[in-house]
Amino acid sequence: MKKRVLVIGSGGAGLVAAIAARRRGADVQVVSKASRGLGTCTAHAGGIFTLACGGLSPEEHYRKTLETGHHQNDERLVKVLSEDAEKTLRELVRWGVTIEFERGGASVLSTAPSMVMGGAGFTAELIDIAEGSGVEFVDWTSVTEITVKSGRVVGAKVQDWRTGEEGFLRAGSVILATGGGGQIFSNTDNPGRITGDGYALALGAGAALRDMEFVQFYPLGWAEPGFPRWIVDLSLVDFVRVTDCRGLEFLKKTLYEWGYRNGAEGGLFARDRSARLVAERDREGGVYAHLEDLEENSFDDPAVRYCLGLDASRFKDFARPLRVAPLEHYFCGGVVIDSRGRTAVDGLFACGEVTGGVDGASRVGGNALSSVAVFGLRTGEAAAEEAGGYNGTGSGPVPGFLHEVSQSVGQSPLALRKELQRETWKALGPIRRTSEMESYLGFLSDLKVRKIRIDTPVDRLLALEMRGLFETAKAVAEAALKRKESLGNHWRSD
Ligand SMILES: Cc1cc2nc3c(=O)[nH]c(=O)nc-3n(C[C@H](O)[C@H](O)[C@H](O)COP(=O)(O)OP(=O)(O)OC[C@H]3O[C@@H](n4cnc5c(N)ncnc54)[C@H](O)[C@@H]3O)c2cc1C
The missing domain is CATH 1.20.58 (Methane Monooxygenase Hydroxylase; Chain G, domain 1)
Structure with missing residues (x-):
């Protein structure tokens, strides 16, 4: 009988898993709430992958990840991440993904349409590869339940939210790649579709969650009225003064006291304590980025553009102190998995931000995308190998109609x-x-x-x-x- 894998989510984790499962001979469907790749954190990402290559050894990457995670991490997952990341990214290059490996550094940058949204280049290339290899996409559709029969996953209930049409997608394996839950917070840089559905679906199916208290807040984000919610790289402190309401450059000073050589380094390894520090000063009267410190031509500097996180030319009109504050950025906790993405439920797998264990109590910057690649690949392969046969011919949503779509009472x-x-x-x-x-x-x-x-x-x-x-x-x-x-x-x- 043919093997069928259903992937929920078309961010980096879902796309890598889908291609990997397809390459292992499975029929693969990818269902997502928006058009494939859109509205995902992956497409919003800067595109930085942290991994052992060039100057950083796997042992050092392992050590830094555990240290940053305050040793709350699942050490087996961290070992896999640190040992497999370079190998996995080189495999993605063989598939046709464009990745620039920085020489002598610890990170790679996927070639991207813009400096700000590097991840959009990553998802666009993965989508082309997936489509070319015969992965089927079901867009604009929400998964509402993972169906388990006699202890094994048999598929998922879905709904095309544009029409209300309901259906059921059968599969021998289901992969949760639904990302985090940033939208529970008012201050987040996560897009609107990142609503924690995967945690609810996993709990409903009988899988376990871990470390949910460890939500990563990025230390700096625009908090100026009228500005979009968007992160500002911690390397900002290397370009302009970031002060509290008394004019003290508290953040840079403290990062140096903690032993970091610059803001960029603190942004990789000290997001948790920096966010707390900024939050405290914010409560005391506000934190300000002094853009008036920048020379006119600084706005053309790629490092400054990356750090500001928004179209830098717009900031020329804002050469004054601008309010910044922490914002929610990432979920460190999530579904409990083993090193091949298996959950406690037979046939249910998970990869990417929806999972917990890699990051422990805090994440190393750039580790999310590396995890997406490493565990996306391993999970897709395992899900295909273990899909078994699926019972039925369903190649798309089975039509059927939901309850009345318009109700006249209640809150919006x-x-x-x-x-x-x-x-x-x-x-x-x-x-x-x-x-x-x-x-x-x-x-x-x-x-x-x-x-x-x-x-x-x-x-x-x-x-x-x-x-x-x-x-x-x-x-x-x-x-x-x-x-x-x-x-x-x-x-x-x-
Ligand atoms: C602004 C920003 C910058 C970042 N920069 C970096 C960086 O440079 N380096 C780094 O390592 N990390 C970065 N991160 C974190 C990283 O991007 C994410 O952790 C990672 O991309 C998550 O990938 P994912 O595939 O797990 O989920 P996502 O990419 O978020 O995709 C989730 C998918 O699940 C779908 N979905 C959810 N629920 C359902 C449902 N019920 N039914 C159907 N589909 C569903 C969504 O539609 C979407 O397709 C950044 C994050 C942000 C927000």
């Missing part, structure tokens, strides 16, 4: 999401307190029973996403309350 799902995001930021942001987290759990119980009004197809999508947001928020709050001490990305002021 967008308003509900915004309320959740504001409350989550207050309770589970970079600085946490027991009392706030406890009352937040009460807020979540109230939220769960609210009615949602659906007037448009987009409302339907947002309503479907409420489940992922809710389950993810609950998992983070419960894990955060359970961990009494401050560690890595989890900082309790009490």
Whole structure:
């Protein structure tokens, strides 16, 4: 019988896994909520992969990853990451992905359409390769359940949110590659579709989560009214003054005291404590990036452009102190996997940001994309090998119609999401307190029973996403309350 693998998510992890499974002879379908590759964190990424090559040995990469993760990591996964990353990226080059290996350095940069969104070049090339190898894509479709029968995954329920049409996709193996859950927070650089659905789907299927309290906040992001939510590279401190409301250059000074040679290095290994420091100063009256320090021609410098994170030419009109603050960037925790992406549920696999274990309590910058590649490849291969036969001929969604799409009562799902995001930021942001987290759990119980009004197809999508947001928020709050001490990305002021 033919093997069929269903991949949920078309970011880097899903695409690498899909191609790897296809190369192992499986029929592969990739389902995603938007058009393939779009609305993914991978496409938004800077495109930096940290790995042992050039100057960094696998042992050093392993050591740095455990140290940065405060030894909360799954050491077996870290070993695989540090030993396999270069080999895996060279395999991706053989597939046709364009990757520049920096000589004598620890990172590679995928050739990209822009300096800011390096990841978009990565996903675009992977999509071409996947399409060319016969991977089938099901776009604009949400997975609403992973179906398990007699202890084994048999496929997933899906819904085309534009029409409300429901279906079932059969598969011998299902791979969760749904990314993180950044949208539970009001201040995040994650795109709108990153709503933690994978955590809810995994829990529903019987898989376990770990380390959910360790949400990575990037130390600097634009907090100026009217500016988009976007990260500012920590190397900013190497170009301009970043000060608190008293004018003190606290961040650069502290990074040096911690032993880092510059902001860029701190951005790789000290995101957790830098974010906490910036959050504290932000509460005391604000943190400011002094763009007035830049010469006119600095805006053409690629390093400055990368660091500002937005079209640098726009900043020429903003040569003044601009407000910056931490924002949510990445989920270190997630689904428990083994080194081939297997979960506790037979036939259910996971790879990419939806998983936990590689990062422990805090992530090394650039390790996310390396994990996406390394575990995407291993997971895709394992899922194909272990898919067995699938029972049926289903080559696409089975038609059927959902319940009434328009309800006249209830709250708009967008308003509900915004309320959740504001409350989550207050309770589970970079600085946490027991009392706030406890009352937040009460807020979540109230939220769960609210009615949602659906007037448009987009409302339907947002309503479907409420489940992922809710389950993810609950998992983070419960894990955060359970961990009494401050560690890595989890900082309790009490
Ligand atoms: C601004 C920014 C810059 C970054 N820069 C870097 C960097 O330079 N280096 C680095 O290592 N890391 C970086 N990261 C982190 C890294 O990009 C992500 O961790 C990684 O790309 C996640 O990949 P993924 O494939 O796991 O998930 P994603 O790329 O986020 O893809 C998730 C996919 O799942 C789909 N999906 C989710 N739920 C469902 C559902 N219910 N049904 C169907 N489909 C679903 C989505 O539609 C999407 O296709 C950055 C992150 C951001 C936000």
